[in-house]
Amino acid sequence: MNGNDVLRNITFSCSSVECQLPLPFARGSCISNFPSLMFATCREFSGRLFHLGLNLSCGISFKTSTFHPIAQLSTSHCLFSHHPLLSTSRFPVLRSARVSRNLSDFTHPTALMDLKGVLEVLEQLAPLSLAESWDNVGLLVEPSKPRPIKTILLTNDLTTAVMDEAVAMNCDLIVSYHPPLFRPFKRLLQKDWKQRLAVRAIEGGIAIFSPHTSWDSVEGGVNDWLVGGMGSGKVSVLSQAHSSGPQKHRLEFFCVNDEELNSLLEQLRHIEGSENFQCSALRNESGGQQVNLIFNSLALTAAVQILVSNPHAGRSLNITQVQQPPLLGCGQGRLSVLDEPVSVSTAVQKMKTHLGLPHLRLALGDQQTLDSLVKTVAVCAGSGASVIQGVKADLYITGEMSHHEVLDAVCKGTSVILSDHSNSERGFLAVFKQRLNARLGDTVTVAISQRDQDPLQVV
Ligand SMILES: [Zn+2]
Structure with a gap:
């Protein structure tokens, strides 16, 4: 079986396709050429790229028009002619043995996904290797009895109210952006609310996964979503991520x-x-x-x-x-040079709309007014001072900064918008829900928590 045979077999029954290609292609022309050449009969597709150390990998998911489940095809040898580092093959070459095996997935339309399968998809959407070294990401609670994953609840924070919601909806997996388990426990008792949550998850057989800073870092993740609220611009990463391969x-x-x-x-x-x-x-x-x-x-x-x-x-x-190679587009914080500069007051309105909030806090930079023009914006979701402090920009946007950090920014003429911590992150859940739905198909219900909210309210 050669590459072209594989392509014909696959495209025959496709209605949509998602492609995952190595990071070097992220900004290249092949993202548009590759799927159209390969999947001329597909009505729609979308692509995202990633890079795992020195191993280039390619995973392709197809949502068939006939069957509900998504069959996944992947290969560790995906070769392209478009990139000088890679091979001379014109089309991606999928290893025949692997492809044949995975093609059989098409014949099991009612197959449900297990936790392992969902974790693979989560890892593909945002590799955990992108998380900060101090973080506690990944699978935090794993039930002893495997069960199919039918319901996933997305939340920014796993609070008691959100756990009540998860139990009521018979949730199989909670994806909590902030890790509910962070510091080590020496016991699991009822007097501590985080320990109570861990016990409830274990007793209920509910798995818990936390992506946290891997979502912040990944291209198209929380920080790209946040800076996107200001409109289009030339976006760069403030704290560049590097490959996590061996030193x-x-x-x-x-x-x-x-x-x-x-x-x-x-x-x-x-x-x-x-x-x-x-x-x-x-x-x-x-x-x-x-x-x-x-x-x-x-x-x-x-x-x-x-x-x-x-x-x-x-x-x-x-x-x-x-030096490890940089992972282009990935890292903490973003700086955007706006295509169309706006006034400070328009910037505030844009962010209120983007975050879905009636109120924001604003500190005007020295010599600035509400009519002053904002051309450059530095953002970092959550508590972003450590990332954006010192960055030269007209405006900082983050969830929270201390009084003295705000004073430092203002003194340099930089205005600051604060939304409260989780309000700068939560809106990304809706973006992620769509991506997850597209990958998991109809056998898994993905819901966003209705009980999750920032603990601070403007009264
Ligand atoms: Zn946060």
């Missing part, structure tokens, strides 16, 4: 001739964990070689021991840490 080091050294270099490379190849080391060498006029090796940190010590045993390599050895 690597560059080893540079000199060899007097080819024989010496080949001997060293032969020894280096036998180091455990060095399977994928990269080598480049530049020959100088006297026949010597300036060598450049990239090693992962697990193999670094053994590699250095070999190199220092050689007098030429050892004397010239220079080691530097290699």
Whole structure:
């Protein structure tokens, strides 16, 4: 079976398709070329891209016109001609064995999704590796008895009221943006409200998942949604996310001739964990070689021991840490240079509409009025001061900042809009619900909590 055979088989019964491609394609032209070439008979599709370390992966979901469930096809070898780093294949090549196996999903239209399947979709929509290191994301409560996931409740915060709602609707999985379990517990007692919630989830067999800062970071996530409230603009990431692959080091050294270099490379190849080391060498006029090796940190010590045993390599050895590649479009906070600058008062109105709030708090920057023009906006959902503080912008938008943080911004002429913490995040649930629905199909009901709200009210 070649790539084209696969394509014909799949497109025959498609009505819509979602494509997930590696991050390098996120801003390339292939996102428009790829699906149209592959799926000419599809009526609609949407694409999102992601990058998992050095492994490029491609997952494609089809919603058939005949069957309710979504069949998922994925491959770890998806090759494109559009990107210089990748292969020369014109179309994505799906590994036939994997495709054949997954195509059988089409014959089980009534199959329900289990927790593992839903978690895979959640991970694809926002990889947990994007979360901050201090965070506590992912599956937080896993029931002992597996059951199909029929109802998912989305909430910003898992409060007692939201848990009541989840139990009443016979919910199987709660996706709580903020992690309800954060600090370690030493016991599970009724006197503490968070411990009570954990016990209720366990007794009710309800799974709990928290995405938190992975949703903030991912392209198209909470922060992109928040800055989108100000209208279109040139958006950049304030705190860039990087690939979470293994740490690597560059080893540079000199060899007097080819024989010496080949001997060293032969020894280096036998180091455990060095399977994928990269080598480049530049020959100088006297026949010597300036060598450049990239090693992962697990193999670094053994590699250095070999190199220092050689007098030429050892004397010239220079080691530097290699920066992980940036994950374009991902990270904390966003800065937007607006396509159409607006007045401060219009900015306030836009954000009230976007967040669905009757009131916001505004601090005008020094020398600014409600009519002053806003050209640049820095945003960070939640408590964003640590990310946006010091950023040069006409306006900051976040959920909460301390009195002194607001004073610092105002002194620099930057106006500040505060919405209260969770009001700057909650609206993204509706966006995420649509994405989840599109991926999970009709067998899963995705609901947004009606009881979830910011604890602070303007009275
Ligand atoms: Zn928050």
